[in-house]
Amino acid sequence: NAGVTQTPKFRVLKTGQSMTLLCAQDMNHEYMYWYRQDPGMGLRLIHYSVGEGTTAKGEVPDGYNVSRLKKQNFLLGLESAAPSQTSVYFCASSYLSGGGYTFGSGTRLTVV
Amino acid sequence: GESVGLHLPTLSVQEGDNSIINCAYSNSASDYFIWYKQESGKGPQFIIDIRSNMDKRQGQRVTVLLNKTVKHLSLQIAATQPGDSAVYFCAEKGDDKIIFGKGTRLHILP
Numbered sequence: 001n002a003g004v005t006q007t008p009k010f011r012v013l014k015t016g017q018s019m020t021l022l023c024a025q026d027m028n029h030e031y032m033y034w035y036r037q038d039p040g041m042g043l044r045l046i047h048y049s050v051g052e053g054t055t056a057k058g059e060v061p062d063g064y065n066v067s068r069l070k071k072q073n074f075l076l077g078l079e080s081a082a083p084s085q086t087s088v089y090f091c092a093s094s095y096l097s098g099g100g101y102t103f104g105s106g107t108r109l110t111v112v
Numbered sequence: 113g114e115s116v117g118l119h120l121p122t123l124s125v126q127e128g129d130n131s132i133i134n135c136a137y138s139n140s141a142s143d144y145f146i147w148y149k150q151e152s153g154k155g156p157q158f159i160i161d162i163r164s165n166m167d168k169r170q171g172q173r174v175t176v177l178l179n180k181t182v183k184h185l186s187l188q189i190a191a192t193q194p195g196d197s198a199v200y201f202c203a204e205k206g207d208d209k210i211i212f213g214k215g216t217r218l219h220i221l222p
Contacts, residue, residue, distance in 0.1 A: 031208065035212075045209055048208065056208070058209065090155050100161065101146075101148075101210065106153075106154070106155055
């Protein structure tokens, strides 16, 4: 089925550990986004990409890095995880800038 | 700067009644608005959108109204059903990205 796939779905990290979240889409979308969702905060944009090889900062980029080496994949990295990064992370993609996003099912990350 | 907010964090509606979820935005230059539905444990799903050159747009059981004068939009759900129980987000397009509001939880009363 076409869509956005996020891996892993759940992860527990210790403070200071690193990890990479993978987002893959098979809809040939140009634009991809990483959001985090915290209780009462809605969805906040971390980083986004407007095409293969490009990345840009969103509202809350600190502590995260991203890469878009292939059009279909958008990776979100945490170099040194902190408890403040405990959240649910959503990836989304769209064909047009700002147009109807397709979201993945989320990754629940807990940093202890 | 851009900001999108919702008036009520929780809305309780009797099953079968109509639901109205409101949203205010601050960027008068925004030209595209979207409503998303998020069910528990899932990612947001697109419901309906509207461009700034329109005042109203209808879908299946849903209607979005846009009032540019007061920078307000609303989502109306007709004949609310148990399956409508979710958090609803309004969002506005800013440059290459969409800015989301904090969300309103719709609770359906039996």
